[in-house]
Amino acid sequence: MTAAYQRILLKLSGEALMGEDAYGINQEVVSRIVAEVAEVSRLGVQVGVVIGGGNIFRGMAGAASGMDRATADYMGMLATVMNAMALADAMRAAGLNARVQSALRIDQVVEPYIRGKAIRYLEEGRVVVFGAGTGNPFFTTDTAAALRGAEIGAQIVLKATKVDGIYTADPKLDSSAERFSRISFDEAIARDLKVLDATAFALCRDQKLPINVFSIFKPGALKRVVTGEDEGTLVYC
Numbered sequence: 001m002t003a004a005y006q007r008i009l010l011k012l013s014g015e016a017l018m019g020e021d022a023y024g025i026n027q028e029v030v031s032r033i034v035a036e037v038a039e040v041s042r043l044g045v046q047v048g049v050v051i052g053g054g055n056i057f058r059g060m061a062g063a064a065s066g067m068d069r070a071t072a073d074y075m076g077m078l079a080t081v082m083n084a085m086a087l088a089d090a091m092r093a094a095g096l097n098a099r100v101q102s103a104l105r106i107d108q109v110v111e112p113y114i115r116g117k118a119i120r121y122l123e124e125g126r127v128v129v130f131g132a133g134t135g136n137p138f139f140t141t142d143t144a145a146a147l148r149g150a151e152i153g154a155q156i157v158l159k160a161t162k163v164d165g166i167y168t169a170d171p172k173l174d175s176s177a178e179r180f181s182r183i184s185f186d187e188a189i190a191r192d193l194k195v196l197d198a199t200a201f202a203l204c205r206d207q208k209l210p211i212n213v214f215s216i217f218k219p220g221a222l223k224r225v226v227t228g229e230d231e232g233t234l235v236y237c
């Protein structure tokens, strides 16, 4: 089987790591996600991952409870570093060669983000997990995914969600909702569909970086996306 993409940027939300738990990292769920990533890595696809932090801490929640927003956002970014470490650890346990790079410097713990080094790792077949989002408050890890995707020259950003694509309506509320197999950036805007947050979406659109929204919990879905099968929803230029 040949891959449709040589280099991808996979965006995983922090919530994906907690499974049915209310908080934190569920190792069994992490192992399942890692197995999906391992499958595409073994196909020869170069994989960069941006991981969120919502399973541990979100800046908006901190701000809502009275914290200074920027401080809360830095805490959110640190949460993503913890997730990145857990993910890379599980990847190594599964036989993948994984590295974490952080947009915030925590030198004793993980190496800093260095674009050229990240690209070299990818070329060597290592999976690079990007932690700490963009390194800036007031942004999200969706934006980090678009940014790192563009920086490393990924051919596509894969947004892993709980739902297996973008639908005409919420499939949980409306049984007649239909999945878009493909949709253009312009049509997604016209229909006011939420694909990534607005900043991330605009960056992908400007850079002509397609996005595929799919479910990481559907076995084999990630592999089907990278082999160009009709899986999830492809947002194209």
Ligand code: UDP
Pocket (backbone or CB within 6 Å): 012, 013, 014, 015, 051, 052, 053, 054, 055, 057, 058, 059, 060, 072, 073, 074, 075, 076, 077, 079, 080, 132, 133, 134, 135, 136, 137, 138, 139, 140, 141, 142, 143, 144
């Ligand atoms: N965050 C930030 N700048 C970034 C990326 C993330 O300040 O570039 C903070 C923000 O507070 C956010 C938290 O980190 O709420 C966790 O990221 P996100 O909410 O994107 O995680 P996800 O929803 O994907 O789990």
